[in-house]
Amino acid sequence: MTAKADQLLIASSKGDIESVRRLLADEPALADLPGSPAWDGGTPLAVAACEGHVEIAQLLIDHGASLNPITNDGSALLLGAWGGHEAIVRLLLDRGADVNRASASGETPLMAAAFKGYVAITALLLDRGAAADAQTTRGTTDFFNTSPPVCGESALHLAAAEGHREVVELLLARGASKTVVDHAGQRPLHWAARHHHESLFVLLK
Numbered sequence: 001m002t003a004k005a006d007q008l009l010i011a012s013s014k015g016d017i018e019s020v021r022r023l024l025a026d027e028p029a030l031a032d033l034p035g036s037p038a039w040d041g042g043t044p045l046a047v048a049a050c051e052g053h054v055e056i057a058q059l060l061i062d063h064g065a066s067l068n069p070i071t072n073d074g075s076a077l078l079l080g081a082w083g084g085h086e087a088i089v090r091l092l093l094d095r096g097a098d099v100n101r102a103s104a105s106g107e108t109p110l111m112a113a114a115f116k117g118y119v120a121i122t123a124l125l126l127d128r129g130a131a132a133d134a135q136t137t138r139g140t141t142d143f144f145n146t147s148p149p150v151c152g153e154s155a156l157h158l159a160a161a162e163g164h165r166e167v168v169e170l171l172l173a174r175g176a177s178k179t180v181v182d183h184a185g186q187r188p189l190h191w192a193a194r195h196h197h198e199s200l201f202v203l204l205k
Contacts, residue, residue: 008024040072045065049083050083054088067097068097070103075103078101080092099125114158114164114171117164122171132155156188157182160191189204
């Protein structure tokens with residue numbers, strides 16, 4: 001990786017838009033860098049999305065940044081959702097990001113929003129076509145820390161495990177299945193029970 005590429009990643013992460021502008025003016029192709037191993041596979045757009053830097057994300061996209069590369073933790077859209085950055089999520093979706101683009105272990109932006117309890121972002125992703133019943137694959141992850149390794153959970157499993165009632169209600173209202181099972185045959189109800197969220201039992205039965 002060149003010195004300028006590393007500078008762009010740092011500036012994108014820190015929200016230093018003037019440095020981003022200068023670097024892109026000198027070398028526009030930097031906007032579409034491949035993921036850097038030193039940044040967990042992150043691209044400038046991914047690190048900007050993770051930190052919620054909307055203007056920088058917009059600038060990078062305008063200079064040709066690809067929307068859907070996968071970092072070690074997922075796409076830029078997933079990272080924006082994880083951080084609770086609704087404006088970033090909306091920007092990426094408006095510019096054509098794949099709402100169902102999953103990480104190597106199957107985590108989706110919807111799962112990130114559901115896990116963190118972000119109701120507005122969950123609704124936005126569903127409005128844009130997020131698959132309510134998508135499930136993780138087999139493998140390991142450092143992302144959803146309640147369930148390494150991943151084991152076939154859906155967004156509803158994750159919301160139930162974290163006790164996010166509004167997200168659970170929203171997912172159910174938008175068609176998420178209460179009967180989808182993980183690789184151990186456990187439904188979202190079982191995940192709620194395991195994490196002692198008794199108030200969700202009626203909803204999930």
